Amino acid sequence: MEIFPAIDIRGGQVVRASRTDPAAAVVYDPDPFRVAAGYAAAGARWVHVVDLDRAFGVGDQSDLVAELVKRLAIPVQLGGGLWRVQDVMTMRDFGVQRVVLGVRALEDERALRELVDxxxxxxxAMAVDAKHGNGWARDWPLAASRTAVDLAGRAGDLGVSTVVYTDLAREGALQGPNVASAVAIAQEADVQVIVSGGVATLNDLVAVRDAGLAGAVVGRALLEQRFTLEEALACCSSS
Structure with a gap:
């Protein structure tokens, strides 16, 4: 499995903010370049970046993302309000290795097929955020009428074989990731699942690994030094 240390960016700073309550943001570091460089130096093979300004519809951090990609020697996985074809193309031109599409990309399947081609x-990859098993998207209320499994399955049918799954009830809560739901999505939708939200301990990562999931996004636990990235990488590479 892969460990994706997370850097959520808002207003040029590293923050923790719930997607359902953008006003409740906690600043962890004013310098995302320093945080990213620290993860790279610790052995990260990827970094997971979320542009919260774009996700919340209050601008974007495109220039910062472009500079971050330029400075890092490891690949960037980028999410946050990305579903329009031109925006995705621009991020790829910046050198972003993997774009995590917002689930609203399923609204226009023709455009999504264009990206896949x-x-x-x-x-x-496709972001599938869920509340009580159903999808959730700030900019696409129809997501709530479909289950997370259905959304992931449709993404897979259209050629997006990796899903970043977040149980919003656990996001930033340090209560452990929803491994059972992530496994159900992987099996029923036939996609690779990276689980996000709730990782608090090394045992959480071991549970993700033992469940056969593709990876885990880790944010708050690393920022608050509940364990180190080196420890996380070591425990997930051992069996």
């Missing part, structure tokens, strides 16, 4: 399988 343009890029290799490793370059796209």
């Amino acid at each position: 343009c890029f290799s399988d490793d370059c796209l």
Whole structure:
């Protein structure tokens, strides 16, 4: 499995903010470049970046993302309000290795197929955020009428074979990731699942690994030094 240390960016700073309550943001570091460089130095093979300004519809951090990609020697997985074809193309031009599409991309399946046809399988993923098993999207209320499994399955049918799954009830709560739901999505939708939200301990990562999931996004636990990235990488590479 892969560990994705997370850097959520808002207003040029590293923050923790719930997607359902953008006003409740906690600043962890004013310098995302320093945080990213620290993860790279610790052995990260990826970094997971979320542009919260774009996700919340209050601008974007495109210039910062472009500079971050330029400075880092490891690939960037980028999410946050990305579903329009041109925006995805721009991020790829910046050098972003994998774009995590917002689930609203399913609203226009023709455009999504265009993106799938343009890029290799490793370059796209789909964000599936869920509340009580159903989808959730700030900019696409129809997501709530479908289950997370249905949304992931449709993404897979259209050629997006990797899903970043977040149980919003656990996001930033340090209560452990929803491994059971992530496994159900992987099995029923036949996609690779990266689980996000709730990782608090190394045992959480071991549970993700033992469940056969593709990876885990880790944010708050690393920022608050509940364990180190080196420890996380070591425990997930051992069996």
